[in-house]
Amino acid sequence: MKPIEIRPNIFWVGINDRSTELFEGLWPIHDFGVSYNSYLIKDEKTALVDLSKEMFTDDFVEHVSELVDLSKIDYVIVNHMEPDHTGALLRIRELAPNATFVGMGKAIGMMKDFYGVEENVKVVKHDETLSLGKLTLRFLFTPLVHWPETMMTYVEEEQLLFTCDAFGSYGALDSGIFDDEVGNQSFYEREALRYYTNIVAAYSRNVVMAIEKVSAHPIQIVAPSHGLVWRSDPMRIVNLYQRWAKFGSEPAEPGVTVLYGTMYRNTERAMEFALSELTKYKLPVEVFNVSNIDPSYILPSLWTKRGVLVACPTYERAMFPAMVRMLTMAEIKNVKHKVAGYFGSYAWSGGAKAVFEGFAEKLNWDVVGGLEFVGSSKKADLEQIRQITQQVAEKSM
Secondary structure: OOOEEEEOOEEEOOEEEOOOOEEOOOEEOOOOOEEEOOEEEEOOOEEEEOOOOHHHHHHHHHHHHOOOOHHHOOEEEOOOOOHHHHOOHHHHHHHOOOOEEEEOHHHHHHHHHHHOOOOOEEEOOOOOEEEOOOOEEEEEEOOOOOOOOOEEEEEOOOOEEEEEOOOOOOOOOOOOOEOOOOOOHHHHHHHHHHHHHHHHHHHHHHHHHHHHHHOOOOOOEEEEOOOOEEOOOHHHHHHHHHHHHHOOOOOOEEEEEEEEOOOOOHHHHHHHHHHHHHHHHOOOEEEEEOOOOOHHHHHHHHHHEEEEEEEOOEEOOEEOHHHHHHHHHHHHOOOOOOEEEEEEEEOOOOOHHHHHHHHHHHOOOEEEEEEEEEOOOOHHHHHHHHHHHHHHHHHOO
16 A cells, blocks of 8 residues: 555555464464554654564555655654564664654663664653654653553644554555545454454553553544554544453453363263353353364453353363463463353363363452363253353353
8 A cells, every 4th residue: 555644744654464374473364464554754854653564674665765765754753662563673774874763761772672773762751742843742651552661652733643552453454544434444343352352451451551641632543553543433442442451350241252172072062051051141152162263263252251161171181282272371361350160071080170270260260160071961960061051141141
Protein backbone atom coordinates (compact mmCIF):
# COMPACT_ATOMS: atom_id res chain seq x y z
CA MET A 1 0.00 0.00 0.00
CA LYS A 2 1.05 3.54 -0.69
CA PRO A 3 1.41 6.16 2.07
CA ILE A 4 -1.99 7.39 3.28
CA GLU A 5 -2.70 10.76 4.87
CA ILE A 6 -4.58 10.32 8.12
CA ARG A 7 -4.57 14.00 9.13
CA PRO A 8 -3.08 17.03 7.35
CA ASN A 9 0.66 16.33 7.00
CA ILE A 10 0.44 13.13 9.08
CA PHE A 11 0.79 9.94 7.07
CA TRP A 12 0.54 6.19 7.53
CA VAL A 13 3.69 4.64 6.01
CA GLY A 14 3.18 1.09 7.22
CA ILE A 15 3.82 -2.38 5.88
CA ASN A 16 1.57 -5.42 5.48
CA ASP A 17 3.19 -8.72 6.42
CA ARG A 18 1.59 -11.71 4.69
CA SER A 19 4.75 -13.84 4.84
CA THR A 20 5.41 -14.50 8.51
CA GLU A 21 4.04 -17.79 9.84
CA LEU A 22 4.38 -17.12 13.57
CA PHE A 23 4.21 -13.68 15.20
CA GLU A 24 6.90 -13.50 17.90
CA GLY A 25 7.82 -17.00 16.77
CA LEU A 26 4.74 -18.27 18.65
CA TRP A 27 1.39 -17.04 17.37
CA PRO A 28 -0.04 -18.18 14.00
CA ILE A 29 -0.73 -15.35 11.57
CA HIS A 30 -0.30 -17.22 8.29
CA ASP A 31 -4.01 -16.99 7.45
CA PHE A 32 -4.52 -13.24 7.90
CA GLY A 33 -1.12 -11.60 8.28
CA VAL A 34 -0.40 -8.49 10.31
CA SER A 35 0.43 -4.85 9.67
CA TYR A 36 3.37 -2.89 11.01
CA ASN A 37 2.04 0.65 11.19
CA SER A 38 4.53 3.49 11.06
CA TYR A 39 3.71 7.18 10.74
CA LEU A 40 5.39 10.24 9.29
CA ILE A 41 4.72 13.79 10.49
CA LYS A 42 5.76 16.63 8.17
CA ASP A 43 5.98 19.96 9.99
CA GLU A 44 8.75 22.52 10.45
CA LYS A 45 10.51 19.48 11.84
CA THR A 46 9.90 16.01 10.40
CA ALA A 47 9.28 13.05 12.68
CA LEU A 48 9.01 9.34 11.97
CA VAL A 49 6.94 7.49 14.57
CA ASP A 50 7.98 3.84 14.91
CA LEU A 51 9.58 1.81 12.14
CA SER A 52 9.19 -1.67 10.66
CA LYS A 53 10.38 -5.24 10.93
CA GLU A 54 13.87 -5.77 9.50
CA MET A 55 12.78 -8.05 6.64
CA PHE A 56 10.62 -5.23 5.23
CA THR A 57 13.24 -2.48 5.51
CA ASP A 58 13.53 -1.92 1.76
CA ASP A 59 9.77 -1.55 1.34
CA PHE A 60 9.57 0.71 4.36
CA VAL A 61 12.35 2.99 3.11
CA GLU A 62 10.62 3.21 -0.26
CA HIS A 63 7.32 4.24 1.38
CA VAL A 64 8.88 6.97 3.48
CA SER A 65 10.98 8.21 0.55
CA GLU A 66 7.81 8.94 -1.41
CA LEU A 67 7.04 11.69 1.09
CA VAL A 68 10.37 13.02 2.32
CA ASP A 69 14.09 12.97 1.74
CA LEU A 70 15.18 10.66 4.53
CA SER A 71 18.30 12.70 5.16
CA LYS A 72 16.00 15.54 6.26
CA ILE A 73 14.25 13.58 9.01
CA ASP A 74 14.74 15.35 12.34
CA TYR A 75 13.30 12.86 14.83
CA VAL A 76 12.59 9.16 15.06
CA ILE A 77 10.09 8.48 17.84
CA VAL A 78 10.66 5.06 19.41
CA ASN A 79 7.51 4.15 21.31
CA HIS A 80 8.62 0.55 21.77
CA MET A 81 11.89 -1.25 21.12
CA GLU A 82 10.56 -4.66 20.08
CA PRO A 83 12.21 -5.58 16.77
CA ASP A 84 8.97 -5.73 14.77
CA HIS A 85 8.92 -1.95 15.31
CA THR A 86 12.64 -1.20 15.20
CA GLY A 87 14.12 -3.71 12.78
CA ALA A 88 14.74 -0.95 10.23
CA LEU A 89 16.50 1.26 12.80
CA LEU A 90 20.08 0.88 11.59
CA ARG A 91 19.13 1.54 7.97
CA ILE A 92 17.15 4.63 8.93
CA ARG A 93 20.07 5.83 11.04
CA GLU A 94 22.33 5.40 8.03
CA LEU A 95 19.95 7.28 5.70
CA ALA A 96 19.04 9.94 8.29
CA PRO A 97 22.39 10.54 10.04
CA ASN A 98 21.25 13.76 11.70
CA ALA A 99 18.01 12.40 13.11
CA THR A 100 17.56 12.27 16.87
CA PHE A 101 16.11 9.04 18.23
CA VAL A 102 13.59 9.80 20.97
CA GLY A 103 12.37 7.42 23.67
CA MET A 104 12.01 6.75 27.36
CA GLY A 105 15.20 6.00 29.27
CA LYS A 106 14.74 2.25 29.15
CA ALA A 107 14.15 2.43 25.40
CA ILE A 108 17.39 4.32 24.84
CA GLY A 109 19.20 1.73 26.96
CA MET A 110 17.69 -1.07 24.89
CA MET A 111 18.70 0.75 21.71
CA LYS A 112 22.30 0.36 22.76
CA ASP A 113 21.78 -3.28 23.71
CA PHE A 114 19.95 -4.21 20.50
CA TYR A 115 21.69 -2.04 17.92
CA GLY A 116 24.76 -0.46 19.51
CA VAL A 117 23.29 3.02 19.06
CA GLU A 118 24.36 5.59 21.66
CA GLU A 119 24.68 8.89 19.78
CA ASN A 120 22.00 11.32 18.62
CA VAL A 121 19.54 10.04 21.18
CA LYS A 122 17.14 11.94 23.41
CA VAL A 123 15.66 10.61 26.64
CA VAL A 124 12.19 11.92 27.42
CA LYS A 125 10.06 11.60 30.53
CA HIS A 126 6.36 11.10 31.08
CA ASP A 127 4.29 14.12 30.01
CA GLU A 128 7.28 15.82 28.37
CA THR A 129 6.56 17.62 25.10
CA LEU A 130 8.44 18.17 21.86
CA SER A 131 7.50 20.90 19.39
CA LEU A 132 7.71 20.14 15.68
CA GLY A 133 6.51 23.63 14.74
CA LYS A 134 2.73 23.78 14.42
CA LEU A 135 2.33 20.41 16.08
CA THR A 136 3.29 19.35 19.59
CA LEU A 137 4.12 15.80 20.64
CA ARG A 138 3.41 14.74 24.20
CA PHE A 139 4.99 11.52 25.47
CA LEU A 140 3.00 9.31 27.83
CA PHE A 141 4.91 6.61 29.69
CA THR A 142 2.94 3.35 29.57
CA PRO A 143 5.34 0.73 30.95
CA LEU A 144 4.67 -2.96 30.44
CA VAL A 145 2.21 -2.48 27.63
CA HIS A 146 3.82 -4.74 26.94
CA TRP A 147 7.58 -4.12 27.52
CA PRO A 148 8.95 -1.95 30.36
CA GLU A 149 10.07 0.89 28.08
CA THR A 150 6.85 1.46 26.14
CA MET A 151 5.30 4.87 25.69
CA MET A 152 2.56 6.47 23.60
CA THR A 153 2.91 9.66 21.60
CA TYR A 154 0.04 12.17 21.56
CA VAL A 155 -0.28 14.89 18.92
CA GLU A 156 -1.99 17.61 20.90
CA GLU A 157 -3.35 19.80 18.11
CA GLU A 158 -4.85 16.84 16.25
CA GLN A 159 -5.89 14.86 19.35
CA LEU A 160 -4.20 11.87 17.73
CA LEU A 161 -2.65 9.09 19.82
CA PHE A 162 0.10 6.80 18.49
CA THR A 163 -0.25 3.79 20.78
CA CYS A 164 2.23 1.21 19.43
CA ASP A 165 1.20 -2.27 20.64
CA ALA A 166 -1.72 -1.04 22.73
CA PHE A 167 -5.09 -1.21 20.94
CA GLY A 168 -3.57 -3.29 18.16
CA SER A 169 -4.77 -6.40 16.36
CA TYR A 170 -3.65 -9.10 13.99
CA GLY A 171 -4.72 -8.92 10.36
CA ALA A 172 -3.12 -7.25 7.35
CA LEU A 173 -4.88 -4.10 6.18
CA ASP A 174 -6.41 -5.33 2.94
CA SER A 175 -9.12 -2.87 1.92
CA GLY A 176 -8.18 0.25 3.88
CA ILE A 177 -6.52 1.37 7.08
CA PHE A 178 -9.44 3.10 8.84
CA ASP A 179 -12.22 1.59 10.95
CA ASP A 180 -14.88 3.34 8.86
CA GLU A 181 -13.68 2.10 5.48
CA VAL A 182 -13.49 -1.65 6.08
CA GLY A 183 -16.53 -3.84 5.72
CA ASN A 184 -15.28 -6.45 8.18
CA GLN A 185 -14.57 -4.45 11.32
CA SER A 186 -15.81 -7.40 13.36
CA PHE A 187 -12.92 -9.45 11.96
CA TYR A 188 -10.39 -6.92 13.26
CA GLU A 189 -12.16 -6.79 16.63
CA ARG A 190 -11.98 -10.58 16.88
CA GLU A 191 -8.32 -10.52 15.92
CA ALA A 192 -7.78 -7.70 18.43
CA LEU A 193 -9.04 -10.00 21.18
CA ARG A 194 -6.75 -12.80 20.00
CA TYR A 195 -3.87 -10.31 19.85
CA TYR A 196 -4.73 -9.02 23.33
CA THR A 197 -4.80 -12.47 24.92
CA ASN A 198 -1.66 -13.60 23.07
CA ILE A 199 0.49 -10.50 23.59
CA VAL A 200 -0.85 -8.15 26.26
CA ALA A 201 -3.07 -10.11 28.67
CA ALA A 202 -0.35 -10.87 31.20
CA TYR A 203 0.02 -7.12 31.73
CA SER A 204 -3.68 -6.26 32.06
CA ARG A 205 -3.09 -4.22 35.22
CA ASN A 206 -0.72 -2.01 33.24
CA VAL A 207 -3.26 -1.70 30.43
CA VAL A 208 -5.77 -0.32 32.92
CA MET A 209 -3.21 2.20 34.20
CA ALA A 210 -2.28 3.20 30.64
CA ILE A 211 -5.92 3.84 29.76
CA GLU A 212 -6.24 6.02 32.86
CA LYS A 213 -3.28 8.09 31.66
CA VAL A 214 -4.54 8.57 28.12
CA SER A 215 -8.10 9.33 29.28
CA ALA A 216 -6.84 12.70 30.49
CA HIS A 217 -6.55 13.73 26.83
CA PRO A 218 -9.31 14.07 24.22
CA ILE A 219 -8.79 11.54 21.45
CA GLN A 220 -10.00 11.84 17.88
CA ILE A 221 -7.79 9.14 16.36
CA VAL A 222 -6.19 6.01 17.81
CA ALA A 223 -3.27 4.93 15.63
CA PRO A 224 -1.71 1.66 16.83
CA SER A 225 1.24 -0.18 15.36
CA HIS A 226 -0.82 -3.20 14.32
CA GLY A 227 -4.28 -3.22 12.79
CA LEU A 228 -6.84 -0.53 12.06
CA VAL A 229 -6.46 3.19 12.59
CA TRP A 230 -9.58 4.18 14.55
CA ARG A 231 -10.96 7.57 13.47
CA SER A 232 -14.73 7.09 13.24
CA ASP A 233 -15.13 5.63 16.73
CA PRO A 234 -11.70 5.81 18.38
CA MET A 235 -13.02 4.89 21.81
CA ARG A 236 -14.44 1.64 20.50
CA ILE A 237 -11.08 -0.14 20.61
CA VAL A 238 -10.09 1.60 23.86
CA ASN A 239 -13.30 0.40 25.52
CA LEU A 240 -12.78 -3.14 24.24
CA TYR A 241 -9.26 -3.22 25.68
CA GLN A 242 -10.56 -1.80 28.94
CA ARG A 243 -13.19 -4.53 29.18
CA TRP A 244 -10.71 -7.30 28.41
CA ALA A 245 -8.17 -5.88 30.85
CA LYS A 246 -10.67 -6.14 33.72
CA PHE A 247 -10.78 -9.90 33.29
CA GLY A 248 -7.22 -9.99 34.59
CA SER A 249 -8.43 -9.09 38.07
CA GLU A 250 -12.09 -10.09 38.24
CA PRO A 251 -14.44 -12.81 36.94
CA ALA A 252 -15.06 -12.77 33.22
CA GLU A 253 -18.32 -13.10 31.29
CA PRO A 254 -20.78 -16.01 31.67
CA GLY A 255 -19.73 -19.07 29.72
CA VAL A 256 -17.59 -22.19 29.78
CA THR A 257 -14.46 -23.11 27.84
CA VAL A 258 -14.02 -26.85 27.40
CA LEU A 259 -10.44 -27.97 26.86
CA TYR A 260 -9.97 -31.60 25.96
CA GLY A 261 -7.32 -34.01 24.79
CA THR A 262 -7.77 -37.70 24.09
CA MET A 263 -5.73 -40.68 22.89
CA TYR A 264 -8.27 -43.50 22.45
CA ARG A 265 -11.51 -41.50 22.87
CA ASN A 266 -12.29 -42.67 26.41
CA THR A 267 -11.88 -39.12 27.71
CA GLU A 268 -13.56 -37.68 24.62
CA ARG A 269 -16.71 -39.77 25.21
CA ALA A 270 -16.83 -38.53 28.80
CA MET A 271 -16.40 -34.99 27.52
CA GLU A 272 -19.36 -35.44 25.14
CA PHE A 273 -21.45 -36.49 28.12
CA ALA A 274 -20.39 -33.33 29.97
CA LEU A 275 -21.37 -31.23 26.94
CA SER A 276 -24.86 -32.71 27.00
CA GLU A 277 -25.12 -31.52 30.61
CA LEU A 278 -23.89 -28.05 29.74
CA THR A 279 -26.62 -27.57 27.14
CA LYS A 280 -29.19 -27.50 29.95
CA TYR A 281 -27.79 -24.19 31.17
CA LYS A 282 -27.91 -22.28 27.86
CA LEU A 283 -24.47 -20.81 28.52
CA PRO A 284 -22.00 -19.81 25.80
CA VAL A 285 -19.73 -22.84 25.39
CA GLU A 286 -16.64 -23.29 23.24
CA VAL A 287 -14.86 -26.62 22.83
CA PHE A 288 -11.20 -26.99 21.88
CA ASN A 289 -9.14 -30.08 21.12
CA VAL A 290 -5.77 -29.03 22.50
CA SER A 291 -3.98 -31.53 20.28
CA ASN A 292 -4.82 -29.76 17.04
CA ILE A 293 -5.83 -26.20 17.96
CA ASP A 294 -3.07 -23.74 18.74
CA PRO A 295 -3.26 -21.97 22.13
CA SER A 296 -3.44 -18.67 20.22
CA TYR A 297 -7.04 -19.47 19.24
CA ILE A 298 -8.00 -20.92 22.63
CA LEU A 299 -6.82 -18.05 24.83
CA PRO A 300 -9.60 -15.61 23.77
CA SER A 301 -12.30 -17.99 25.01
CA LEU A 302 -10.37 -18.91 28.12
CA TRP A 303 -9.81 -15.24 28.94
CA THR A 304 -13.38 -14.04 28.43
CA LYS A 305 -15.41 -16.92 29.97
CA ARG A 306 -15.77 -17.65 33.68
CA GLY A 307 -15.82 -21.43 33.57
CA VAL A 308 -13.27 -24.03 32.48
CA LEU A 309 -13.73 -27.76 32.05
CA VAL A 310 -10.47 -29.63 31.52
CA ALA A 311 -10.79 -33.17 30.15
CA CYS A 312 -7.67 -35.13 29.33
CA PRO A 313 -6.06 -38.49 30.12
CA THR A 314 -3.08 -39.30 32.24
CA TYR A 315 0.05 -39.78 30.17
CA GLU A 316 2.85 -41.73 31.84
CA ARG A 317 1.77 -40.75 35.38
CA ALA A 318 1.43 -37.10 34.38
CA MET A 319 -0.88 -34.98 32.26
CA PHE A 320 -1.46 -35.36 28.52
CA PRO A 321 1.37 -33.21 27.07
CA ALA A 322 -0.80 -31.09 24.77
CA MET A 323 -2.89 -30.05 27.78
CA VAL A 324 0.25 -29.24 29.75
CA ARG A 325 1.26 -26.92 26.91
CA MET A 326 -2.14 -25.21 26.98
CA LEU A 327 -2.25 -24.77 30.75
CA THR A 328 1.35 -23.57 30.80
CA MET A 329 0.38 -20.83 28.35
CA ALA A 330 -2.61 -19.98 30.53
CA GLU A 331 -0.22 -19.64 33.45
CA ILE A 332 2.15 -17.41 31.44
CA LYS A 333 -0.77 -15.19 30.42
CA ASN A 334 -2.19 -15.00 33.97
CA VAL A 335 -5.58 -16.51 33.11
CA LYS A 336 -6.93 -16.24 36.65
CA HIS A 337 -10.23 -16.13 38.54
CA LYS A 338 -11.94 -19.09 36.87
CA VAL A 339 -14.23 -21.79 38.19
CA ALA A 340 -12.91 -25.11 36.95
CA GLY A 341 -13.30 -28.86 36.99
CA TYR A 342 -11.27 -31.79 35.71
CA PHE A 343 -11.90 -35.36 34.58
CA GLY A 344 -9.96 -37.87 32.51
CA SER A 345 -9.12 -41.48 31.87
CA TYR A 346 -6.05 -43.49 32.84
CA ALA A 347 -4.84 -47.01 32.11
CA TRP A 348 -2.76 -48.27 35.04
CA SER A 349 -1.84 -45.15 37.09
CA GLY A 350 -3.37 -41.73 37.49
CA GLY A 351 -1.49 -38.45 37.68
CA ALA A 352 -3.16 -35.87 35.46
CA LYS A 353 -5.55 -34.71 38.20
CA ALA A 354 -2.66 -33.72 40.46
CA VAL A 355 -1.02 -31.79 37.63
CA PHE A 356 -4.31 -29.98 36.95
CA GLU A 357 -4.66 -29.06 40.60
CA GLY A 358 -1.15 -27.64 40.60
CA PHE A 359 -1.98 -25.34 37.69
CA ALA A 360 -5.31 -24.38 39.28
CA GLU A 361 -3.64 -23.43 42.56
CA LYS A 362 -1.12 -21.18 40.80
CA LEU A 363 -3.89 -19.53 38.77
CA ASN A 364 -6.27 -19.07 41.70
CA TRP A 365 -8.97 -21.15 40.00
CA ASP A 366 -11.96 -22.24 42.09
CA VAL A 367 -11.87 -26.02 41.57
CA VAL A 368 -15.28 -27.62 42.10
CA GLY A 369 -14.08 -31.19 41.63
CA GLY A 370 -11.85 -33.64 39.81
CA LEU A 371 -12.08 -37.23 38.70
CA GLU A 372 -9.72 -39.83 37.29
CA PHE A 373 -11.37 -43.00 35.99
CA VAL A 374 -9.85 -46.28 34.78
CA GLY A 375 -10.34 -47.07 31.10
CA SER A 376 -13.80 -46.06 29.92
CA SER A 377 -16.17 -44.08 32.13
CA LYS A 378 -18.71 -46.18 34.07
CA LYS A 379 -22.12 -45.17 35.41
CA ALA A 380 -20.67 -43.96 38.72
CA ASP A 381 -17.98 -42.01 36.87
CA LEU A 382 -20.55 -40.28 34.68
CA GLU A 383 -22.54 -39.29 37.74
CA GLN A 384 -19.46 -37.59 39.20
CA ILE A 385 -18.77 -35.90 35.85
CA ARG A 386 -22.38 -34.69 35.84
CA GLN A 387 -21.91 -33.13 39.28
CA ILE A 388 -18.62 -31.48 38.31
CA THR A 389 -20.15 -30.10 35.11
CA GLN A 390 -23.23 -28.81 36.90
CA GLN A 391 -21.16 -26.98 39.51
CA VAL A 392 -18.94 -25.39 36.87
CA ALA A 393 -22.01 -24.29 34.90
CA GLU A 394 -23.87 -22.89 37.91
CA LYS A 395 -20.87 -20.86 39.00
CA SER A 396 -20.22 -19.65 35.45
CA MET A 397 -23.60 -18.02 34.93
